[in-house]
Amino acid sequence: MNILIINSGSSSIKFQLIQMPSETLLCTGLVERIGQKDAILNYKTDLVDIKQIEQIENHSDGLQKVVDLLLNAEKGVIKNTNEIEIIGHRVVHGGNSFSNTTLITDAVKQDIKKFGSLAPLHNPNNLEGIVVAEQLFPDAKQAAIFDTAFFQTLPEKAKRYAIPKALFTEAQIQVYGFHGTSHKYVTEKALDYLQLKTSKIITIHLGNGCSMTAVVDGKSIDHSLGFTPSNGLIMGTRSGDIDHAIVFYLVNSLGYDLDKVNTLLTKESGMLGLTGYNDLRDIEAQAANGNEDCKLALIMNAYRIKKYIGSYTAAMNGLDAIVFTAGIGENSSLIRGLVCEDMDYFGINLDANKNDIRSKAIREINTKTSKTKIMVIPTNEELEIAKQAFELMN
Numbered sequence: 001m002n003i004l005i006i007n008s009g010s011s012s013i014k015f016q017l018i019q020m021p022s023e024t025l026l027c028t029g030l031v032e033r034i035g036q037k038d039a040i041l042n043y044k045t046d047l048v049d050i051k052q053i054e055q056i057e058n059h060s061d062g063l064q065k066v067v068d069l070l071l072n073a074e075k076g077v078i079k080n081t082n083e084i085e086i087i088g089h090r091v092v093h094g095g096n097s098f099s100n101t102t103l104i105t106d107a108v109k110q111d112i113k114k115f116g117s118l119a120p121l122h123n124p125n126n127l128e129g130i131v132v133a134e135q136l137f138p139d140a141k142q143a144a145i146f147d148t149a150f151f152q153t154l155p156e157k158a159k160r161y162a163i164p165k166a167l168f169t170e171a172q173i174q175v176y177g178f179h180g181t182s183h184k185y186v187t188e189k190a191l192d193y194l195q196l197k198t199s200k201i202i203t204i205h206l207g208n209g210c211s212m213t214a215v216v217d218g219k220s221i222d223h224s225l226g227f228t229p230s231n232g233l234i235m236g237t238r239s240g241d242i243d244h245a246i247v248f249y250l251v252n253s254l255g256y257d258l259d260k261v262n263t264l265l266t267k268e269s270g271m272l273g274l275t276g277y278n279d280l281r282d283i284e285a286q287a288a289n290g291n292e293d294c295k296l297a298l299i300m301n302a303y304r305i306k307k308y309i310g311s312y313t314a315a316m317n318g319l320d321a322i323v324f325t326a327g328i329g330e331n332s333s334l335i336r337g338l339v340c341e342d343m344d345y346f347g348i349n350l351d352a353n354k355n356d357i358r359s360k361a362i363r364e365i366n367t368k369t370s371k372t373k374i375m376v377i378p379t380n381e382e383l384e385i386a387k388q389a390f391e392l393m394n
C-alpha cells in the first residue's frame, strides 16, 4: 500500500511517499517559500535528486507540481494518482477531541478549523494541505495524525493549570502537548528494545523545539510543553520555563507591547538569546573556542533537562530508561554527556566511549552496571504517520 505523508506549513509542504508494510521510502521532498517567485521544490527518489527554483503561487500550485513529478515518466514513482490509497496529514492540534488517528470527514475538518484558535501558526496550514490533497487525490482516503493525540492520557493533575476552573472548562486552557508523533515513535521503539513487563521511561526530544515526556507502560503521564509549544526546556529560540511576571515587567516597566514580548520569547530567546547562535553545532564550536556565553548556555540547557528528569522520576516513582532523540538528542554527544553527568543517584551512568560513537542505529550508551538504560533512538515522524495511516486502513 502506498501512503503519502503530508506536513503542510505556512509556506512549505514536506512530503514522503512510503510503501507499507515494508516501510520502503519511495520518495521524499520539500516545497519551500510557497507564495514567492523563487520558491524551491526538492524531490528525491532512489534515482533522482532534483532542486527546482520557480514561482509557486500557493499550496495547491505546490502540491500540483509534486504530483507532476510523482507521475513523471522518468522521474516519477507512480503511474496514476489512484496508486496512492491513503494520505496521512500531520495536524498539530486536535484539542481534546482526538486521541487517535482519524479519517478526515467534514466534521473533522470543522474541528481542525476550530482548534486553529489554539494553534494559529499550524492548524490553518494543515487544513489547507488537506483541502488541496482532497482535490488532487480524489480516490485516496485522507487521515489526520494529531501531534496532541499521544498526550490524551495525561492525568488531570498533570494537564491542569492552577488557574480558575472556568478557564479549563469553558476556555479549554490546559496542557495539550506537542511532538507527540515523535514521542510515540521512540517510546514504541524503546519498549520493543527493553522488553519489560512494566516500564517507566522518559523520552527527550531535542530539535529546534525541545520537549520531554514521562511515559508509564507506553502511556504519557506528563509532558514539558503546555498550552502552546513554549513551556519547559530551553529551545533554539524559545525560552522554555520562565516566571510569567517577566511579561508584565517587560510591558509595564520596559515599554514592550505584547507582540514584541511574543517575538522576544518565541523567536529571540532560548539558545539564540543566550549566545547569538541558534544552531547547536555553532554553539558547540564557539564553546570549544572559549566563548563563555556558549559554554554557559550548554550547561543551562543540560541543567534544565536534568531537572525534568528528576521531577519525572519522582512523578513515576522510578526510572527504567531515558531516550534521547531528534537533531540534538541523536547527534550531540556533548549535550547527552552534560545531561548524564552526576546523575548516579538516578541510576544513570553514561559510557563515554559509547556516547561518542556516531550511528543511525538504536543504541544503548550506558555502562554495563547502569541501573537506568540511556538510549539514543533516531526519530521518524513520517514513518510513524505512515504506520498509523496503515493501521487505520486495516
Ligand code: ADP
Residues within 6 Å of the ligand: 206, 207, 208, 209, 236, 278, 279, 280, 281, 282, 284, 326, 327, 328, 331, 332
Ligand atoms: P526540527 O525541530 O527543525 O525538526 P531537528 O530535529 O532537525 O529540528 O534538530 C535541529 C537541531 O539539531 C539544530 O539545533 C542542530 O544544530 C542540531 N544538530 C544537528 N546535527 C547536529 C550535530 N551533529 N551536533 C550537534 N547538534 C546537531
